[in-house]
Amino acid sequence: xxxxxxxxxxxxxxxxxxxxxxxxxxxxxxxxxxxxxxxxxxxxxxxxxxxxxxxxxxxxxxxxxxxxxxxxxxxxxxxxxxxxxxxxxxxxxxxxxxxxxxxxxxxxxxxxxxxxxxxxxxxxxxxxxxxxxxxxxxxxxxxxxxxxxxxxxxxxxxxxxxxxxxxxxxxxxxxxxxxxxxxxxxxxxxxxxxxxxxxxxxx
Numbered sequence: 001x002x003x004x005x006x007x008x009x010x011x012x013x014x015x016x017x018x019x020x021x022x023x024x025x026x027x028x029x030x031x032x033x034x035x036x037x038x039x040x041x042x043x044x045x046x047x048x049x050x051x052x053x054x055x056x057x058x059x060x061x062x063x064x065x066x067x068x069x070x071x072x073x074x075x076x077x078x079x080x081x082x083x084x085x086x087x088x089x090x091x092x093x094x095x096x097x098x099x100x101x102x103x104x105x106x107x108x109x110x111x112x113x114x115x116x117x118x119x120x121x122x123x124x125x126x127x128x129x130x131x132x133x134x135x136x137x138x139x140x141x142x143x144x145x146x147x148x149x150x151x152x153x154x155x156x157x158x159x160x161x162x163x164x165x166x167x168x169x170x171x172x173x174x175x176x177x178x179x180x181x182x183x184x185x186x187x188x189x190x191x192x193x194x195x196x197x198x199x200x201x202x203x
Contacts, residue, residue: 001040001103001160002160003100003103003104004042004043004103004104004106004107005043005160005161005162007104007106008043008045008106011045011047012045016045016046016047017045017046018043018044018045018046018168019044019045019046019049019112019168019169020043020044020074020168020169020170020171021041021042021043021044021153021157021164021168021169021170021171022041022042022043022044022088022107022109022112022170022171023039023040023041023069023149023152023153023170023171023172023173024039024040024041024042024107024108024173025039025040025107026039026143026144026172026173026174027173027174027177030096033096034096034099036099038152038156039152039173040103040107040156041153041156041157042103042106042107042109043106043109044109044112044169044171048089048109048110048111048112049111049112049113049114050089050111050112050113050199051113052113052114052115052197052198052199053198053199053200054113054199054200055199055200055201055202056089056111056199056200056201056202057183057201057202057203058089058091058181058182058183058201058202058203059183059202059203061091061093061110062091062092062093063091063092063093063180064089064090064091064110064180064181064182064201065089065090065091065092065178065179065180065181066087066088066089066090066130066178066179066181066187066199067087067088067090067173067174067176067178067179068086068087068128068130068138068140068174068175068176068179068189068191069086069087069088069171069172069173069174069175070083070084070085070086070123070126070142070146070171070172070175070191070194071083071084071085071086071112071114071115071169071170071171071172072146072149072150072169072170072171072172073117073167073168073169074150074164074165074166074167074168074169074170075166076166077166078150078154078164078166079147079150080146080147080150081166082117082119083117083118083121083123083126083146083194084114084115084116084117084118084169084194085114085115085189085191085194085195085196085197086112086113086114086115086171086197087112087113087187087189087197087199088109088111088112088171088174089110089111089112089113089199090107090108090109090110090178091108091110092108092178093105093108094108112171113197113199114169115191115194115195115196115197116195118193118194118195121193121194122193123142123145123146124141124142125192125193126141126142126191126192126193126194127139127140127141127191127192128140128141128175128176128189128190128191128192129189129190130176130179130187130188130189131187131188131189131190132185132186132187132188133186137179138176138177138179139176140174140175140176141175142172142175143173143175144172144173146172149170149172149173150164150170153170181201182201183201183202183203184201184202185200185201186198186199186200186201187199187200
């Protein structure tokens, strides 16, 4: 985590704007694999943000994949200020045999697509369906209350010398297994009451 936060500080020093944080390894199987009792936290900056419908070049990536998530905005009093759909873009370019380089590399994070916030959404009503070539290839839902996620990130960052601040966005961990993609692929994701997002991939 020291290396991860130093990497974040260097990016900010070179002009990147902090956007927020990401939950990594929220699934019990991967936690068990690494001997973890809880998830880990990575960071987001504006250099990785793409708009809904963007075409993202992944030709130089090792193993590009998409994770389907809910984005939580931290409110002025540290509460859940809003929810939005999100797609995290990751490159699974390191073997799953050593946690330290994965953390130092920001937990595979390469980018994120945010949708607009939708007020008054019951998080437990959010069900996602991922379409590729008019076929549903994955479905899922939240496994943790967004307020619990915010409290966890706040505590985790405090333990490592960082802080959660109002306005930060947290992508709350994938609701599906990472979905491998390649140049030429296009995904359309329904988030139920949170709306829809799309992303395509180029060379």
